[in-house]
Amino acid sequence: MSELSSNIILVILVTSLATYLSRFLGVVSSEKIDVTSKLFRWFNCIAYSILAALIARIVIFPAGVLEEAELWVRLIVILISIFIFFITKKNLVYPTVLSAILLSLLNSYL
Amino acid sequence: MVNSKYFFQGLKSVKGLDSPAFALGASFIAIGALLKNIGFNLEQSIFSTFLTYALPGSLVMAESFLVGASLINIFLAVWLVNARLYPMTVSLMPLLIHKKQPRWKYYLSCHFIAVSAWLIMKSKYQTIEKKYRIDFWMGIGTGTWLIAITSTIVGFLISDYLNKDMMIGLAIVNPVYFTCMMVGAMKSLQINLSIILGAILGPLFFFVSPEWSVLYGGVLAGTIAYFVGEFK
Numbered sequence: 012m013s014e015l016s017s018n019i020i021l022v023i024l025v026t027s028l029a030t031y032l033s034r035f036l037g038v039v040s041s042e043k044i045d046v047t048s049k050l051f052r053w054f055n056c057i058a059y060s061i062l063a064a065l066i067a068r069i070v071i072f073p074a075g076v077l078e079e080a081e082l083w084v085r086l087i088v089i090l091i092s093i094f095i096f097f098i099t100k101k102n103l104v105y106p107t108v109l110s111a112i113l114l115s116l117l118n119s120y121l
Numbered sequence: 122m123v124n125s126k127y128f129f130q131g132l133k134s135v136k137g138l139d140s141p142a143f144a145l146g147a148s149f150i151a152i153g154a155l156l157k158n159i160g161f162n163l164e165q166s167i168f169s170t171f172l173t174y175a176l177p178g179s180l181v182m183a184e185s186f187l188v189g190a191s192l193i194n195i196f197l198a199v200w201l202v203n204a205r206l207y208p209m210t211v212s213l214m215p216l217l218i219h220k221k222q223p224r225w226k227y228y229l230s231c232h233f234i235a236v237s238a239w240l241i242m243k244s245k246y247q248t249i250e251k252k253y254r255i256d257f258w259m260g261i262g263t264g265t266w267l268i269a270i271t272s273t274i275v276g277f278l279i280s281d282y283l284n285k286d287m288m289i290g291l292a293i294v295n296p297v298y299f300t301c302m303m304v305g306a307m308k309s310l311q312i313n314l315s316i317i318l319g320a321i322l323g324p325l326f327f328f329v330s331p332e333w334s335v336l337y338g339g340v341l342a343g344t345i346a347y348f349v350g351e352f353k
Binding site for chain 1: 138139140141143144147151155160161162165168169172173174175177178179180181182184185186192195196197199200203204205206207208209210211212213214215216218227228231232234236239240285286287288289290291292293294295296297298299300301302303304305306311312314315316317318319320321322323324326327331334335336338339340342343344346347350351
C-alpha cells in the first residue's frame with residue numbers, strides 16, 4: 012500500500028472514531044436517563060435547537076458550493092420549499108426535488 | 122435477535138411521501154463527487170460513508186485532508202462538528218431502551234444516528250410498541266445508511282458530469298429537507314421555541330465564533346426554550 016492510500020485509510024478511521032465517540036457516550040448516558048425526567052426534556056430541547064442552528068448556519072453561512080448562490084436566492088428557495096411542503100399536505104418529495112431545480116435555474120440565469 | 126416485522130416496517134419508512142431518500146441521496150452524491158475530487162478512490166469513498174455516516178463530519182474530514190492537517194487535528198475538528206450527535210442520542214435512545222432487549226443492539230445501532238434517521242424516528246416512535254422500537258429503528262437506520270452508501274458510489278462515478286450549478290442545486294436539498302422536517306416537528310411550545318431560537322442564535326453566534334456557533338447557539342437556545350416551557 013502506498014503512503015498516500017494508507018494515509019487516507021487512517022484519516023477515515025480517525026474521522027469515524029471521532030464521530031462514533033459522541034454516539035457511544037450518548038448511549039452510555041441514555042441507560043441512566045428516564046424519558047419522563049427534566050434532564051431528558053432539556054436534552055430534547057438542545058437536540059432540536061442545535062439542529063436548527065446547524066441548518067440556519069448552512070443556509071446563511073454556507074461552507075461549500077452553496078456560497079456561490081446569493082443569500083437572498085438561498086432564502087427564497089427555502090421559503091418557497093416550506094410553502095410547497097404545506098400546500099402538498101407535508102409531502103417531502105416535492106419541496107426537495109423542486110428546490111434543487113429551482114436553485115440551479117435561479118443561479119444559472121440570474 | 123432482531124424482530125423482522127418491525128425491522129422491515131422501519132426499513133420501508135424510508136420510501137413514501139415523507140421519504141428522506143432524495144435529500145440523503147443528493148447530499149451523498151455530492152460527498153462522493155467531493156471525495157473523488159480530493160483523491161480518494163472508490164473503495165475509500167465507500168469505506169468513509171460506511172464508517173462515518175454523518176455529513177458535516179465527512180465535509181470537515183475532506184477539508185482537513187486537503188490542507189494536510191495532522192490526525193489529531195482531524196480528530197478534534199470532526200469530534201467538535203459532530204458533538205451534536207451526543208444530545209441527539211441522549212434525546213432518542215431512552216425512548217427505545219427496553220430491558221428485554223440486548224444491549225449490543227443499542228451500541229451497534231447508535232451508528233445510524235444522523236439528522237434524517239433521527240427526525241424520522243422522532244416523528245414515528247409513538248406509533249411503535251416500546252419493546253420493538255429498537256428493531257424499527259434498526260430498520261430506519263439500515264435503510265438511510267444504505268441510501269447514503271449507494272449515493273456515495275453514484276456521486277463518485279458521475280462526478281465528471283456534474284457542473285457547478287448542479288452541485289449548488291444538490292447542496293440546497295438537504296437544508297430544505299431538514300427545514301421542512303423541523304417545521305413539521307413543531308408541535309409543542311418547548312420544541313417550537315427550541316427550533317426558532319436555535320435558527321436565530323446559531324447564525325448570530327457565528328459572529329462570535331464560527332467554529333463553535335452551532336454548539337453555543339444551540340445549547341443556549343435549547344436551555345432558554347426548556348426553562349420557558351417548564352415555568353410558563
